[in-house]
Amino acid sequence: ETGVTQTPRHLVMGMTNKKSLKCEQHLGHNAMYWYKQSAKKPLELMFVYNFKEQTENNSVPSRFSPECPNSSHLFLHLHTLQPEDSALYLCASSRLPLAGGNTGELFFGEGSRLTVL
């Protein structure tokens, strides 16, 4: 138990569906992140939120839309995805933002396994 909870753990969706991934951290952290991990590939950083403000976007396609309503919750809204978007989506948090004293200690959730048909 890392204090970061992701739901759902598994999701299967069609290319025309709209779904959302949810992440909640119970650690009182101030920064949250979305990573994508495809099969046999390194983790790819997608989005960074510091104090609820999005500070980084790694040129992610617009079919992925993040939302951070407060410092404890992070969503990833999905629509009109492609089969190549099938991957493990990982949420992480850190006590401090990276440009605000964080030394690289990230707390990850268990991930949401997404399959796009």
Add this chain to the structure above:
Amino acid sequence: LAKTTQPISMDSYEGQEVNITCSHNNIATNDYITWYQQFPSQGPRFIIQGYKTKVTNEVASLFIPADRKSSTLSLPRVSLSDTAVYYCLVGGSVTPTDSWGKLQFGAGTQVVVTP
């Protein structure tokens, strides 16, 4: 960007010590070195973090030479359950222009422990 380089894979037997070296030639003065462990279909888990010399906890030891251009994660007496991918991540207080690279993981090292 503080790019890291690790061996792709390492094999070991139970009870042996495993040492994984990570190269980070462009490490900045304020950067810390953090190691993570990841099992299949799970998120990475923090193992150990250090800035210089040696750090030890109940799970592993981290050796960092004086020039800090590399670091070695040492797993003592590994068991089958230590089979996983191990990542080193270099990060620290940075300016906004290069913060992105500090959160990027490399390919990691697949460690396989056999009986």
